[in-house]
Amino acid sequence: MKKLKRFLLIAILLALLPGFIFAGGQKEKPKVTFFWALYDGLTEDFRASLQDAFMKANPDIDLDIVPVPWKNMHDKITTSLAGGNPPEISVIGTRWLLELMGMNAVDEVSKYVSKSTLDNIAPGAMEAKINGKLMGLPVAAGARIMAINSSITTFVPKTMEELRQEAIRVNNPPNVYGLIMPGKKHTELTDFAYYLLAAGGYFFEIKPDGSYGKCTVNSPAGVKALTFMNQLANVDKVVQKGYLSMNRMESHPVFYAGKAAYVFIGAWVESAMKQAKSNFKPIYAQIPPFKGNKSTPLIITDSIAFFKDAKNLKAAGKFIDFFYQDKWKAKFDELVGFPPVTISASKLPQFQTPLYKTLGEAALNAKGWPLMDGWAEYSDIIWDAVQNVFLQKQTPKEALDEAAAKIDKARGM
Amino acid sequence: MSSQAVVIKKSKLLNEEARLAYILLAPAVIVLVAFMFYPIIYVFLMSFFDTDKLGRLRSFAAFKNYKVLFQTKDFWTITGRSILWTVIGVTTKTLFGLIIALLLNIEYRGRKFARMLFIIPWASAVPISAMLWQWVYNPEFGLLNFTLQATGIWKNPPIWLGQPISAFFACMWVDIWIGIPFMSLVFLAGMQAIPNELYESAYIDGVNSFQKFFYITLPGITELIMIATLLSSLWTFNDFNVIYILTKGGPGGATDILITSVYKNGFEWLKFNIASVMAVVTFLILAIVSIVYAKIYFGRERK
Numbered sequence: 032m033k034k035l036k037r038f039l040l041i042a043i044l045l046a047l048l049p050g051f052i053f054a055g056g057q058k059e060k061p062k063v064t065f066f067w068a069l070y071d072g073l074t075e076d077f078r079a080s081l082q083d084a085f086m087k088a089n090p091d092i093d094l095d096i097v098p099v100p101w102k103n104m105h106d107k108i109t110t111s112l113a114g115g116n117p118p119e120i121s122v123i124g125t126r127w128l129l130e131l132m133g134m135n136a137v138d139e140v141s142k143y144v145s146k147s148t149l150d151n152i153a154p155g156a157m158e159a160k161i162n163g164k165l166m167g168l169p170v171a172a173g174a175r176i177m178a179i180n181s182s183i184t185t186f187v188p189k190t191m192e193e194l195r196q197e198a199i200r201v202n203n204p205p206n207v208y209g210l211i212m213p214g215k216k217h218t219e220l221t222d223f224a225y226y227l228l229a230a231g232g233y234f235f236e237i238k239p240d241g242s243y244g245k246c247t248v249n250s251p252a253g254v255k256a257l258t259f260m261n262q263l264a265n266v267d268k269v270v271q272k273g274y275l276s277m278n279r280m281e282s283h284p285v286f287y288a289g290k291a292a293y294v295f296i297g298a299w300v301e302s303a304m305k306q307a308k309s310n311f312k313p314i315y316a317q318i319p320p321f322k323g324n325k326s327t328p329l330i331i332t333d334s335i336a337f338f339k340d341a342k343n344l345k346a347a348g349k350f351i352d353f354f355y356q357d358k359w360k361a362k363f364d365e366l367v368g369f370p371p372v373t374i375s376a377s378k379l380p381q382f383q384t385p386l387y388k389t390l391g392e393a394a395l396n397a398k399g400w401p402l403m404d405g406w407a408e409y410s411d412i413i414w415d416a417v418q419n420v421f422l423q424k425q426t427p428k429e430a431l432d433e434a435a436a437k438i439d440k441a442r443g444m
Numbered sequence: 445m446s447s448q449a450v451v452i453k454k455s456k457l458l459n460e461e462a463r464l465a466y467i468l469l470a471p472a473v474i475v476l477v478a479f480m481f482y483p484i485i486y487v488f489l490m491s492f493f494d495t496d497k498l499g500r501l502r503s504f505a506a507f508k509n510y511k512v513l514f515q516t517k518d519f520w521t522i523t524g525r526s527i528l529w530t531v532i533g534v535t536t537k538t539l540f541g542l543i544i545a546l547l548l549n550i551e552y553r554g555r556k557f558a559r560m561l562f563i564i565p566w567a568s569a570v571p572i573s574a575m576l577w578q579w580v581y582n583p584e585f586g587l588l589n590f591t592l593q594a595t596g597i598w599k600n601p602p603i604w605l606g607q608p609i610s611a612f613f614a615c616m617w618v619d620i621w622i623g624i625p626f627m628s629l630v631f632l633a634g635m636q637a638i639p640n641e642l643y644e645s646a647y648i649d650g651v652n653s654f655q656k657f658f659y660i661t662l663p664g665i666t667e668l669i670m671i672a673t674l675l676s677s678l679w680t681f682n683d684f685n686v687i688y689i690l691t692k693g694g695p696g697g698a699t700d701i702l703i704t705s706v707y708k709n710g711f712e713w714l715k716f717n718i719a720s721v722m723a724v725v726t727f728l729i730l731a732i733v734s735i736v737y738a739k740i741y742f743g744r745e746r747k
Contacts, residue, residue, distance in 0.1 A: 109712075113498045130714070205584075214606070214695070215692075216693075272584055273582070273583025273605075273606050275603060275605075275606030275607065275695050276581070276583060276605035276611070276691075290584075405713075407712055407714075408713040408715075418694060418695050419696050421695070422695060422696050424696060
């Protein structure tokens with residue numbers, strides 16, 4: 032028995048020995064973990080080459096760029112924070128920032144990123160500057176636009192009503208659909224937002240001091256927007272077949288495949304079409320407003336946040352300085368299709384095309400998401416309302432009244 | 445050596461062996477306590493507290509979270525749907541599992557190959573199977589609707605994941621498809637343990653196939669059926685992957701079950717207190733099912 036015990040003890044020591052030798056013999060390198068959002072158009076080659084190039088230039092730092100699909104990013108960050116193991120840095124939707132600040136999870140960017148990198152960011156892109164502190168470094172900012180399949184129609188509608196007429200005219204399912212309408216819930220509420228803004232509405236009342244009042248999705252503009260969406264989908268039936276089972280990622284390929292005339296889309300359209308080997312030339316235009324309203328596209332900004340409880344924030348700042356050089360950041364912008372947020376990259380010839388011109392114009396009048404705690408839940412409630420209308424369970428007025436009441440209740444109003 | 449000395453040496457040996465057993469078991473016990481019991485206890489605690497957005501306990505709330513949840517209409521709908529999901533899923537898996545096990549138990553050429561084929565859905569990772577079915581159900585490019593239309597079986601097939609009822613059954617089918625092989629294999633193992641003499645005697649007595657099944661096969665595997673259906677009930681009730689990947693609980697919440705709702709409340713909306721109440725309810729439902737099963741099972745054994 033004693034022999035057996037002795038044997039076990041020796042075996043355990045032998046098993047641990049290599050670890051001790053390794054730990055004692057080598058100084059551990061600081062490791063930077065970066066949750067890297069998988070934007071449409073972004074390639075694995077680019078991620079890997081950026082990681083390798085940084086580690087070659089900085090052999091004293093270990094970099095792990097972790098690719099995360101956009102739809103899982105919020106949950107991934109939350110679980111890592113809840114587990115007490117946040118990454119050093121992560122791409123976040125700027126709309127999540129207040130929530131993260133409420134958790135006391137993020138730190139000021141300017142503590143870690145060099146002044147020269149910060150000075151190269153377009154001031155208009157600094158949406159994440161809260162109370163004078165930059166809490167998220169802009170990584171992508173792009174207004175949404177309309178893309179038109181010129182092999183189906185070259186008509187550029189000036190109003191939503193004109194868009195509907197043309198969509199009805201060209202609609203010839205299953206070969207050609209009038210326009211794309213994602214009806215399955217996905218991370219963002221973009222699709223309802225396009226129509227809501229086009230009708231002159233917004234999600235919340237904005238008080239004179241800039242704070243948010245009651246939910247206004249059930250305003251006449253909101254009801255008009257949802258009624259119109261329902262008309263396109265269920266009355267005119269000009270949207271892609273099975274729209275209720277398709278989210279953005281599943282429905283946009285129908286446009287890339289040349290089967291839809293119109294799509295409301297983001298800056299990634301060109302690179303995504305290239306990857307899908309689309310064989311038509313798109314026309315880019317503004318998302319039209321409803322008659323009597325002014326054009327108000329949706330603008331979405333994403334940022335890079337630094338997480339307070341991570342260990343190697345200084346090394347992470349060093350990586351950001353490396354990444355924000357034109358060599359890498361401009362390439363990133365080109366792949367994902369967003370207009371550059373850095374001043375130097377915006378002057379490069381590849382960003383002077385019709386697409387970027389349209390995106391630039393759209394940004395002038397665009398509105399962003401409400402920056403508020405709990406937005407993930409509220410947008411989910413609005414999504415449910417939109418789906419209930421699509422499923423003909425409720426009228427637009429009923430569904431949006433219910434959603435607004437739920438949101439107000441959740442906000443304690 | 446006297447008999448007393450032998451007994452003393454034996455008991456010492458047993459003690460030493462017992463000590464060694466405890467030492468060897470200790471790591472497993474520590475891991476179990478740390479990774480299973482601690483989270484379970486913490487979830488129970490969270491359900492009685494107000495929590496912050498990272499799930500940390502803030503202030504004691506007694507039964508407030510339970511009251512809030514039980515007053516929500518959606519909660520009862522989701523609980524009812526979870527039970528329906530489990531009952532239909534497990535019943536179908538059991539029936540299909542039995543039929544397939546019977547077919548795989550018959551002697552024929554290519555039986556080994558057939559057995560191998562039936563394991564594939566179970567051997568594949570669940571997320572991969574769910575993603576595969578997501579493409580099969582795709583209304584624009586999917587294999588299912590294309591086949592139905594091309595063969596003229598159904599000219600206007602439904603948009604499987606787009607309508608509440610079809611989405612519910614489409615998700616359920618994927619769960620069933622993944623779960624059938626386990627049932628079949630367990631039942632098959634049970635069938636092969638039944639002595640062949642019983643069938644031979646039945647044959648001599650002129651018993652037909654149905655009688656053989658109902659009077660020999662079924663009683664021979666009843667205990668296995670009970671264990672397999674209990675396990676399947678626990679897995680099916682907690683089947684998160686299939687629903688999350690296929691529909692995320694939609695359209696309009698039509699496929700939301702307790703486990704997807706726990707995730708949504710916890711990790712999407714950061715309401716860990718409400719999510720933990722749901723988790724506790726799930727735990728209690730499954731505990732009751734397990735106790736009832738255990739009572740029946742051990743009751744049968746005693747007889």
